[in-house]
Amino acid sequence: MRIDYHLKDRFDFGLLFPVIILFGTGLAAIYSSTFNNSLAQGNFEKQIIWGVAGLILFFITYSLPSNVFKQSAIPVYLFSIALLIFVLMIGKTVSGSRSWINFGSLGFQPSEFAKVGTILMLARYLSRTNTDIESFKDLLFALGIGLIPVTLILLEPDMGTVFVFLAMIITLIFWKGISVFAMFVVLSPAIVAVSSLFGIYYFIASLVIVVALLFIFRQDFFFSGSIFALNLACGFFADYVFRALSPHQQNRIQAFIDPMTDPLGSGYNTIQAQVAIGSGGLFGKGFMAGHQTQLQFIPEQWTDFVYCVVGEEFGFFGAIVILSLFTYLFIHILKISSSSKDEFLSLLAIGILAVLFSHFIINIGMVVGIMPVVGLPLPFVSYGGSSLLVNMLMLGILANIYRTRKNYA
């Protein structure tokens, strides 16, 4: 049993095992939804190849010396920024977003890669010995690191990925130990910005709350005034950004607010996805037997809407299994993060957790109709090479952190 103990100590089965089940379920769902579709012939086989490639990438990343991550942070970050600029200039537009770079028949989204680059860079900056997250200057610098890629992705525009980045930045700052007041300063403009999209009353209400909280925190008058001004500016800026969004994204946000207003346009996917899941019942309609899936009511179901294949064909049972596997995975990653003795690696792990978790929440949320349709894949389950590779890379980093968790004191 000695060897077994060593292996368990060095390799985290709790990390890889749920992911393999998720990937397998994804394969089944992809098979079922692409079988009759001439447009997607071969996607199942391609996904298997991507899976194998992802597994290789996972083990390579796993076996790297863990100081590699810290050393590569700056170059990887700068390279990903360069790619994001590059894609804005020569990228290929797919459904309204200029977010793809093509190499022959292979497509690649630089924003996927930029997730890793930004986490590395932020974790590196925040783990510097002299970084004080309570100092205004350092906080601003940290936000700057995160907001440069966010701005570039906003220009593509790819709203879903922007949400993922924001969640990741906030989680990293939170994990670093930001105080409640500073967190309020960071978050309030974002909340005000979102509420301004719902209309003028929401906007005013959120501003009133901000003013009330400012009184509670009792900071000096000048500082409170600047924060209020910042909030106000963000509210107007959000409105401007909304107008700058591509029509298909505007429609999607509007369709989320009331899908029935446009049942044939943007609301179509939401309605059909809900019908698919809802009609699945307790045990589902059986593999390759879902009406909604087999009759292809939902376009490109094997990508962002893959979860409704699971929901329809494997029912509540299958959907809950997927949900539980993800939850187990996330709690496990949180454990890895807090067990690491190295501040940089701990931050790195929490950043990865934030990225995977926000994908999960936004994707399933949109499929079950409680979030807008923003087009994010479900990690490890949805069809797609570049997202799977980046997710496996991040998983490899986590396994690496687990392996070396005792090395740093």
Place this chain on the structure above:
Amino acid sequence: MISERFASIQRKSILSVAILFCAAGLGFRLFQMQILNQTLYETKSANNSIKQIEQIPLRGVFYDRNHKLLVNNVPAYTLRITPLDYDTRLNNLLEKVLDLDSGYVSSMLDQYKGFSKYLPIKIKRGVDFSAISWFEENSRHLPGVDYIIEMHRGYPGGVNGSHIFGYTKEITRKQLEENKETYKSGDVIGYNGIEETYDQQLKGSKGRRFILVDSRQKEIGSYNDGTDDLLPVRGTDVILTIETSTQKAAEEEFKNRRGALVAIDPNTGEILAMVSSPQYDLDKFSYITSQEFLNQLYNDPDKPLFNRATMSIQSPGSTYKMLAAIAALDLGVITPTSTIYCGGGVTFGRFFKCHGVHGSINVVQAIEKSCNSFFYQLIFKIGLDRWAEYCRRFGFDAKTNVDLDEESPGLIPDSKYYVKTFGANWPRSILLSLSIGQGEVGVSTLQLAQYTALIANNGKSFTPHLVRSYINSDEQEVYLKTHPIDVGIDKKVFDVVKEGMYLVVNGSGTATNIRSDEYVISGKTGTAQNPHGKDHAWFVAFAPFDHPQIAVALIVENVGFGATYAAPIAKRVIETYLNSLKDKPVKENKTLVKLEKIISEQSGEN
């Protein structure tokens, strides 16, 4: 230094709670949808599903220049079986009615086993009408059997025209990936020829219908009383510049021969006939094209898919002598009366020979007799770069911009080219070959036809084109814009050259065998040397002499001398066209009968 708050137990708990809370929220939502409201969604799924049906418009048809129908759409019946409703005991009956081998139906069904049982399988295309009426009468006893109307191209004009028309076929995966914005999977698009060039105009715009279907894909009504539906818009019909009888004559002449022919109206640039031989059978593309047929076309050593008229580049041989003559006259290095001595050839490094001993001859006689010695010496008076400049003025060394996608620019060498190829001391003897259209100079049949048209019309014409006009929604003919060409050379120069070409046929020249009593044809023979076999025969001609209506250039591959093989073809094409002008029917719009608007439907995702 790790801050006290960094990764604190408290913060870990906050995140754990947040994760669990969100997951529980999603879990509750799933419970609500799948357990509590399951029946609600179940009925929605089973009964009222909105489905979008794509409606494919009719593709634009082609008329010839006299409004004769050349390419149209023919409805064909396709029989389908929906496996879910179908009873396999009907197999034998179906096979008997459809005149199929026994076991065919079950083999087709086996092929699609594993596919959704709700999706109809296309069993046979092009089912004849009598069988369809039988199915219609007996539909009650044939559950799961239905038919749809699909359109395919028909060619009622009796013209093959494979390289002019091109064909239509389902879009390939690769093309689809390149044009995701414009096309969808299953779209039928034009390949080659006019079908490709004008695909955007010909295809029309798709319609869509929203219908309510039940879970068995059966239509149970239109959604929202059809207010969201969009009617398909027919593709635009086009009128070509082709003259059917001329095209037919040219195609007949080229049967069992390899080569190409282009006939142009010099006054307008309209292409009257264009043949690339061997042709291929467009009819075979109209149903599903068998892989066998395609392989046969791809592997044929004669390359039938290749448009020789625009893509094949050959030396123009003696047909190119007029170019040097025009350049020399226009530059003033010779006058119409200046003579050059031909003693049977010219020595320049080695001996370059002529067909005979012509003595002192002027430019008109030199064209008539096709005297090489004259042109060997003439090109030195012109100079290589000035000669190349004149070639380019006549449209050589560039695409003609004819409305076909497949076209080669050919090659006209100049001193820069030779310095690059051979270095600064390139052998000047190359010029001798160029002067008589041999050596590196390479032209397409289309370019040579354009050049002949420009000579015939004194240096003025229009870019050659195949589509003259289209028919707008008011059934009016709208002419497309044409681009004028003017080489900017005095008419007197052309008069001299044309006199030479007149004598080639009507004097004692090289093509007196095609002299005609009816029309005055002028022309020039040529022979393209071919290192791989017998020489190719060229002939360029125009007629009538006084007011040219047609200019022709043609090449017959591997037959030898131009006058014997190529010239008679030109004669027949010219005569056919000029005859057609004589008994030209009064343009009647009756031929533009509106085709019955049959719409073939195709489900959106297939």
